[in-house]
Amino acid sequence: MAYAAYVFDAYGTLFDVHAAVRRHAAAIGPDGQQLSEIWRAKQLEYSWTRSLMREWRDFWALTEEALDYAFERVPSADKALRADLLEAYFELDCYREVPAVLKALKATGARVAILSNGSVPMLNSAVRNAALDTVIDDVFSVDELRTFKTDPAVYDMVTTAYRLYPGAVSFQSSNRWDVAGAAKFGFRTVWVNRARMPDEYRDLSPSLILPDLNGVE
Structure with missing residues (x-):
């Protein structure tokens, strides 16, 4: 049909969605996959939570916040890579x-x-x-x-x-x-x-x- x-x-x-972390995999180290998975999971969780609360924040803001949370969960990843990862996500x-x-x-x-x-x-x-x-x-x-x-x-x-x-x-x-x-x-x-x-x-x-x-x- x-x-x-x-x-x-x-x-x-x-x-x-995991291409951004792969692009910088060497700099992130062995916990890159974990970082990427947490980043994605929190990005989605934040969107659902914001919808239920009717407290809008656009998806890019939630993407940034989710990455910050992922860095806290994966301390082996260098937070100095934040800007590079966000730039890569903007061009997946x-x-x-x-x-x-x-x-x-x-x-x-x-x-x-x-x-x-x-x-x-x-x-x-x-x-x-x-x-x-x-x-x-x-x-x-x-x-x-x-x-x-x-x-x-x-x-x-x-x-x-x-x-x-x-x-x-x-x-x-x-x-x-x-x-x-x-x-x-x-x-x-x-x-x-x-x-x-x-x-x-x-x-x-x-x-x-x-x-x-x-x-x-």
Whole structure:
């Protein structure tokens, strides 16, 4: 089945959230993976907590705060690398298959978009760095709403902008919680299970599970 729009989560789906730490792995030392995992986990936790409190801080501010916390948890990592890591995060690498997959979908005549918790500047930077600006039609950021996924209002940004029913949208995310939120909203959902994680939210199952974006159609 062809869909009118293919919408992608950004971080972990199109862009590798661990690329920033890998870029400076030699300087960080053997605890780099731990630092990166804590950084990502806290970044997400802070977004959910802020949403529930209705106390908005944009995703870049939360990214900075999460990194500061990760440094406290991993004292072997040199805090002098903070600026370098943040700069690298602002220009994350995309996964290898991303450009070809997006180009193929765009060639079908469908709209190709990003729907992300990321702030507008960080999303625009990542898109330009990965040379995806010629294939992505629109970047939807939660900055406009001042809340985060899985608030249904976030997914509604797409259907409102494109004047589509949810079922005409295929939504791809590597985050199972994001897939659950999108499925509840009514999108066709693809869980890009890059980390080979066990399933959860079984009452809100994805339409399709893939190991990467190859196979999205």
